[in-house]
Structures are given as structure tokens and as C-alpha cells.
Amino acid sequence: MVSLYGIRGEQDLVRCASFAARLDRLRAGLSVFVPASLLTGSAVTDWLRERLASGDALVLHGLEPPRSNRIRGRHDDRRRPRHEAGLRLTAVNAVLEAAGLGSETFAPLGGRASTGTLAALRAAGFGACVEPEVLRDLRTGRVRRSRVGTLTGFRSESARCRGLRSMAEREIRARPGRAWPGLVRLAISAEDLGHPARRAAVHDAIDLALLHGAVPATYPELVAPPPAPPYSAPTVRGTPNPDPLTS
Numbered sequence: 001m002v003s004l005y006g007i008r009g010e011q012d013l014v015r016c017a018s019f020a021a022r023l024d025r026l027r028a029g030l031s032v033f034v035p036a037s038l039l040t041g042s043a044v045t046d047w048l049r050e051r052l053a054s055g056d057a058l059v060l061h062g063l064e065p066p067r068s069n070r071i072r073g074r075h076d077d078r079r080r081p082r083h084e085a086g087l088r089l090t091a092v093n094a095v096l097e098a099a100g101l102g103s104e105t106f107a108p109l110g111g112r113a114s115t116g117t118l119a120a121l122r123a124a125g126f127g128a129c130v131e132p133e134v135l136r137d138l139r140t141g142r143v144r145r146s147r148v149g150t151l152t153g154f155r156s157e158s159a160r161c162r163g164l165r166s167m168a169e170r171e172i173r174a175r176p177g178r179a180w181p182g183l184v185r186l187a188i189s190a191e192d193l194g195h196p197a198r199r200a201a202v203h204d205a206i207d208l209a210l211l212h213g214a215v216p217a218t219y220p221e222l223v224a225p226p227p228a229p230p231y232s233a234p235t236v237r238g239t240p241n242p243d244p245l246t247s
Contacts, residue, residue, distance in 0.1 A: 005033035006189035028216035062109035077108035082116030161201035
């Protein structure tokens with residue numbers, strides 16, 4: 001499971017496109033985390049349309065555009081009540097519709113979604129909520145516990161790169177007693193792609209996982225599909241026709 005986050009605008013697209021092209025050659029899908037604030041007719045929107053057409057997934061990142069001056073923990077999705085989350089989802093869905101995009105996968109700002117946010121997501125038809133240590137299937141209630149590997153932290157760059165490689169190889173190997181063996185989640189930021197050592201570490205981690213038999217997927221593929229619309233029998237002169245082939 002490979003995800004890309006932290007796209008700030010058109011200036012990041014060359015690196016992101018190159019990374020996505022490499023995943024295409026490996027036949028590995030990409031889950032792209034994007035806030036609604038970037039989906040307003042920009043070059044990012046055009047690129048996302050192309051990626052979704054090729055099989056990638058759009059993950060709505062938060063219900064509020066990131067702010068450089070926001071107080072940590074005050075405007076994130078960990079404390080949002082249901083009514084407020086519902087109003088914000090309505091606005092965000094309008095942005096997605098205007099951009100010609102769709103998403104049923106959500107990742108909260110602040111790392112975790114409040115109970116109210118989860119309830120609003122279910123009511124809006126979202127199927128998955130992606131958090132740093134869990135993947136929630138909002139349709140079935142199933143929860144997969146799996147820590148996402150990133151290149152963030154206070155260790156040296158070389159130590160973070162080594163850690164990402166070893167995590168990918170370790171997690172893909174099924175161990176007795178593990179509830180969910182083999183779920184490898186890697187997340188890289190658009191900024192990381194501009195650093196050769198970090199970019200190489202992500203490439204190595206992906207290659208190691210594939211070498212050990214990992215099957216690439218995007219987040220929507222790991223949760224239950226949306227329910228099928230109810231079947232409505234064709235009618236003849238207002239009377240239900242029991243044999244549609246004779247309609």
C-alpha cells in the first residue's frame with residue numbers, strides 16, 4: 001500500500017508524476033492524499049483526473065484546509081462533532097463534484113477521526129477512514145491494525161531510510177499469531193521525493209515488498225464495496241413486468 005501526501009501545488013507535480021510513473025511500471029497503485037483546497041481547477045486537479053483514470057485512488061485529507069498558522073490540535077478532525085463534520089463534508093463533496101472527482105476514502109488531520117467525524121463519514125457514504133495505525137472499514141465496522149511507515153521523525157536521514165526498508169521487509173513476512181500479517185503501508189511526502197536518499201529508500205522498500213510476494217493495492221480495495229442500488233423491475237402500463245426480457 002503506497003500513498004503520497006503533502007502536495008502543495010503545481011511545483012510538486014513533476015516529482016509526483018515521475019514517482020507515479022515508476023509505480024505504473026511495477027503495476028502498483030497509488031493512494032493520493034489531497035485536501036479539498038487543492039481541488040479548485042488547478043493543475044493538481046488535472047493530474048489527479050489522469051491518475052484516477054489509470055486506477056489510482058483519491059483520499060480526502062481532512063475536512064479543513066491546512067493552515068500555516070493554525071494551532072495544533074485545535075482545528076483537526078480528532079475533536080470535530082458530527083454536525084460540524086457533516087456540514088464540512090457537504091461543502092467538500094461540492095468541491096469534488098465541481099472538479100469532476102470522487103472519493104470514498106478519508107484520512108483525518110491530526111491522525112485520528114472523532115466519533116462524530118466517523119458517523120458523518122458513514123452517513124455521507126464513505127467506505128474507509130485511514131489513520132496512522134488503523135484502517136477502518138466504515139461499511140462493515142472492521143478495523144485493520146497496521147502502522148504506516150514514513151520518513152518523518154527526529155532521527156538522522158540515513159537512520160530513517162534504513163528503518164523504512166527494514167519495516168517493509170519485516171511486515172510482509174507472515175508471523176504466527178498475527179491478526180493481519182502482510183499489510184505493508186508506506187507513505188511518502190511530495191517533499192521527500194525531492195531528496196535522493198529518501199526517494200531511493202521508498203523505491204527499495206517497495207521493491208522489497210514486491211520481492212517477498214506483496215500484492216499492490218489502494219485503500220478503497222481493502223474495504224467492502226458500496227452496496228448495489230436497489231433493483232427496480234421494468235413496468236408495462238404501470239404494472240410491474242415479471243419478465244424483463246419481454247419489456
